């Protein structure tokens with residue numbers, strides 16, 4: 001039976017093109033088009049937007065994004081075996097799907113960005129997901145070239161992305177995300193929803209850029225969060241010793257007896273600016 005978009009069911013596509021999932025490429029495919037539509041809908045209205053997708057695979061999420069009215073999808077896929085399946089989707093939606101064969105970690109998304117609103121939506125390969133997120137959080141200019149990020153991660157990574165102070169998952173990633181974005185977890189996806197099922201639950205995270213993040217040097221912020229969370233159970237006067245310890249903390253107006261996980265994002269920016 002054909003799917004609602006008139007294209008063949010994803011199981012048939014996978015079989016016909018011999019797309020057995022490869023672990024090294026983080027391949028856990030979503031074959032339920034209702035679920036891929038739920039992921040795509042989390043990004044909000046797609047009409048008139050260009051969507052960057054990383055790792056379209058056999059195209060389940062790509063199809064959902066196109067069916068929901070995105071003007072264009074630019075998808076970067078490393079596995080050449082997926083290209084014929086994606087070409088069928090491109091034929092079905094003329095002029096609306098561009099597939100770039102390559103490594104998303106080496107792709108300069110900013111330079112590919114066309115005029116008009118851009119959203120990034122992806123069921124990310126687990127081994128490169130966090131690095132891609134960090135790249136998108138640190139573009140050449142801010143506000144960034146994207147309007148929102150809607151990304152699937154392992155749940156544990158999602159928890160670190162949205163964590164604020166006094167949360168066990170709070171760390172360097174939470175500070176970076178909290179500094180530049182408003183981040184929320186949208187919904188969890190059970191392992192059985194994927195083919196093959198991964199070992200852990202996944203979660204969809206939605207991030208939108210803050211218009212005016214506190215001015216702060218990324219390099220300094222990295223230095224203080226790395227030192228502070230590197231010894232998260234110690235008092236900051238101890239963990240920040242290589243960066244000036246007590247005198248740095250006094251300069252920033254922060255009690256040297258506090259611990260990393262109690263500091264707000266704003267306080268980390270204060271510390272970075274006092275370096």
Ligand SMILES: C[S@@+](CC[C@H](N)C(=O)[O-])C[C@H]1O[C@@H](n2cnc3c(N)ncnc32)[C@H](O)[C@@H]1O
Pocket residue numbers: 025026027028029030031054055056057058059060061062076077078079082102103104105123124125126128
């Ligand atoms: C978790 S699967 C998601 C597939 C599809 N989007 C879905 O939801 O069913 C991750 C996809 O990313 C691709 N991939 C892995 N590493 C990549 C990289 N560095 N650059 C681009 N694509 C990559 C894999 O080949 C795979 O198709």
